[in-house]
Amino acid sequence: MRTDLLALTxxxxxxxxxxxxxxxAGKEAAPELLIDADGTVHGGFPDGLTASLPPGGLDAARCTCGATGVCRxxxxxxxxxxxxxxxxxLEPVPWSPGQVTDDELAARIGARMMAAARRTERTGFTARVRRATSADPVPQVELATTTVRxxxxxxxxxxxxxxxAGSRDDVIALAVWAFRAADELHPGVPEVRVDVGGEAEAGTGSGLxxxxxxxxxxxxxxxxHLGQGLEAAVADVQRHLDAAGLRWxxxxxxxxxEQLASYRDRSAHYRPELLASHIAELHARHRAVRRPQATLRSSVLGTAEAAETPLRRARLExxxxxxxxxxDQRIAEVYLAHSDSAMVLVLRRQWDDDGAAPARRRIATSTLAALAAGNLVTESxxxxxxRTVRLATGRISKTTLSPSRGDWGELPPSLVVTGFAALSRELDALTLRPVRPRVEAxxxxxxxxxxxxxxxxxxxDQRLDAVIVDRAGDTATxxxxxxxxxxxxLDSLAAALAGEEGELRFxxxxxxRSAGGVVIEPVGLSAGGRVIVPDLQPAGGGGRLMAAGNDRHEPLTAALIGARGLxxxxxxxxxxxxxxTYDARLSAxxxxxxxxxLHRVxxxxxxxxATRTQDSDEAAERAWVDAYLRLEVALDLN
Known part of the structure; x- marks a missing residue:
């Protein structure tokens, strides 16, 4: 008896x-059936077509009609x-997917998917288990990425x-293990949420x-190759990190x-290097707190940071x-110096691009242009x-704004650079970027x-470069x-650099750093007793630009960028x-x-x-992280 076929509703x-x-299929003429000793069911149809169903699921079925996949x-x-x-x-028989053995799982999904499932189990996952009932006789598991029935x-x-089919068969193993956990911890409960795996050795876990x-x-x-099914997994990870207070x-x-969403939306914001950098950063932070004589967890993971901190009456310049x-979105990031804490905060706004000039966008009671070139006094x-900042709703009346004259020299000394040599030393002394606190500005x-x-x-590159000189004669770009x-x-920046807006002060x-020198990506300028914001200026009217003779990267930087791209x-x-062709290009x-x-890189x-062809997926992943982090650090220090 083919109990599997009889169980299908x-x-x-x-x-x-x-x-x-x-x-x-229900409207077709009934086929004439023949059943082999091994349980294979054959069906012959009046038009001469034949279909056969051996044990092992619908994937094993065959039909002479030539259809791709399962046919009518x-x-x-x-x-x-x-x-x-x-x-x-058939009489219903009490059964739980937790009774499936690991050998049966391996035979069904293969060694590679089984290994992927084990990796997920070691990191831990959450599942909602629903047992079979008279109303719904199919047991199922809701995972972060999919539902398994x-x-x-x-x-x-x-x-x-x-x-x-075949792309994420590891979820079958995860669902079986979730049922095992539910059967052990909550026997007989119709619906239950369980945490599976993720048990790190005492004192060695990073929480990541x-x-x-x-x-x-x-x-x-x-x-x-990733679809939207990963969104639930991302949300699950974010929920656990947030609950643990791991801010960075x-x-x-x-x-x-955001990078994955940008790729799906075919957005120009997507860059493979950024996506790879975020992956490598997570590993770097994990390693930094697990190695012997580990770096302080609070600085690497952000555990000492409150999610939000209301500010008292604050003056923000x-x-x-x-x-x-x-x-199709536009994002504005206004940089506000908070003198009391000697830090720069970021006020962010996002809107649908309707062609209107960003400078006229309203934020609270002012325009973006006024806010980006003003002094803000607020209690909200x-x-x-x-270090992002928002203005709490309902308290806008306690916020005032006045124009700024660009007297930035009065800001705390830690925010003002008067000598490029000192700035260069400060940049050299920074903790490596992948494990630094993740603050916006x-x-x-x-x-x-x-x-x-x-x-x-x-x-x-459609890029403007200006060499500026400090009082000691040192230069930056x-x-x-x-x-x-x-x-x-570029037009407004060129005009301000050329002195067309008055004396340039800041x-x-x-x-x-880039190629051994200091580089500044400008967001504002102080010239002629006012603040100029290049990103909010209309196109046209800039100074004349002289084309660079050679805008290619020098060989060392080009080699690092090329390897990072690979x-x-x-x-x-x-x-x-x-x-x-990937392996040959990597070797080159x-x-x-x-x-x-650059021997160590x-x-x-x-x-x-070497690990790509000789070792496990986990070993290849570790080697990839090692190489990517070395390349990023080399580029940061170059």
Whole structure:
């Protein structure tokens, strides 16, 4: 007796195929059945077509009609078999998917998917288990990424999930293990939520195990092969990080999810290097708190930071604004210096792009243009752990705004740069970026300008570079790149640098290093007794720009960027879906790094290449993280 076929209801068949196909099969002429000794059921149809159903699930079915996948003839054979008078109606038998053995799971999903499921179990996951009832005789498990339904008792050939067949079969094992946990901890309870796995050794856990499991899934499958089913898993990870107060990893997971969403939306905001960087950062923070003589957890994980902190009466001086796009959205980030705490906060607003000028957008009782170039006094500001700030609703009347004259030299000394040599030493002393506190405007500074030495334009990159000089004669580069979200950025910046707006006193922006020098990405300028915000200016009317003679990266930087791009392809395509030429290009990149004298970076890239063909997925993932972190650090220090 084929108990598996008898257990399939019309709803179960519709779940495995589709309801229309089941209806069509019911209208077909009944086939003539023949049953082999091994249980294979054959059906012959009046038009000469034949279909056969061996034990093992619908995937094993065959039909001479040539249809791809399960066809109406296969369904017709099942319906005809269920109507045989010799096959008595089955009595329900108490059964739990938790009774499935690991050997049965391995035989069904394969060793690779079994290993992926074990990795998820080690990091831990949450599931909602629903046992079979008279109203719904199908036991099921809700996981973060999918719902798994066991349609036939004891037969893994008839398991239904929301994922594409074969792409995430590891969820079948996760569902079985969830039932085991429910059977042990909550026997007989019709519906229960359980936490499975994730038990770290005493004193060795970082709290990031679930986040690392998510990162590993992205790295194996790649942004190009992950659908929206991962959103629930992201939400689950974020919920656990938030409950544990791990602020910096929580922000990293949020940025990772934003990159995946940008790829799905075909947004220009998506960059494989950013996605890869967020994955590597989670591993870096995990390693930093687990290694011997580990770095203080609070600084690496943000555990000492309150989610939000209301500010008392605060005076916030605007340093400018940056406009960026995210799909059909526009995002404004206003940088506000808070003198009392000697830090820069970020006020963020987002809106649908309707073609209107961003400068005229309303924020509270003022325009964005007024806020980005003004002094704000408020009793309604609330600061987040990442140093974003919002104005609490209902208290707008306690906020006043006045124009700023750009007297930024009166700000706390830690926010004002008067010498580039000191700034360079400060940047050199910073903790490595992947494990630094994740604050929004950590490196926003006000830079005093003695004079502008040169202004050039790189047409290929649509980038303006200006060499500015401090009082000691040291130089730094003001660098801005064109974007459609801020069409007047380069024109207005060039005009201010050329002195057309009056004497240039200060440039505010994000400071960093590139090719051994100090670079400033500007968000505002103080010139002629007022604050100029390039991103809010209309296009046209700028100063003349002299094209740069050669805007290519120097060889060392180019080699590092090229190798990083190759490793970022893993996050984009997925380690299981890389193109055939990948290994050869990776080896060539490692040789180039060796020739340039970057031996340790080259060794890390070579080690990753070796693990791709010789070791497990976990070993390859560790080697990828090692190589990517070395490349990012080398680029930051270059």
């Amino acid at each position: 019309a709803d179960s068949l519709a779940a495995l195929t589709n309801r229309g196909l089941v209806k069509r 003839h296969v369904i017709g054979v099942i319906l005809a078999y269920q109507r045989l008078p010799a096959e008595a109606e 066991f349609l036939v008792p004891g037969d893994l050939g008839f398991v239904h999930t929301d994922t594409v 195990e679930r986040a690392l499991g998510l990162a590993g899934t992205v790295l194996r499958e790649g942004a190009a 990893p929580l922000l990293a997971v949020g940025d990772l999810a 605007s340093l400018g604004c940056r406009i960026r796009s995210l799909g 500001a609330v600061r987040s752990a990442s 950590e490196l926003v500074r006000v830079v005093a300008v003695a004079r502008v030495a040169a202004v050039t334009y790189a047409p290929g 003001v660098r801005a790149t064109h974007t459609g979200a801020a069409p007047g950025r 440039v505010s922006g994000v400071v960093g 490793l970022a392809e893993v996050a984009h395509h997925g380690s299981a879906h890389l193109p055939p 990149a490692a040789r180039r790094l060796t020739v340039l004298g 080259a060794q890390a890239v070579t080690a990753f290449a």
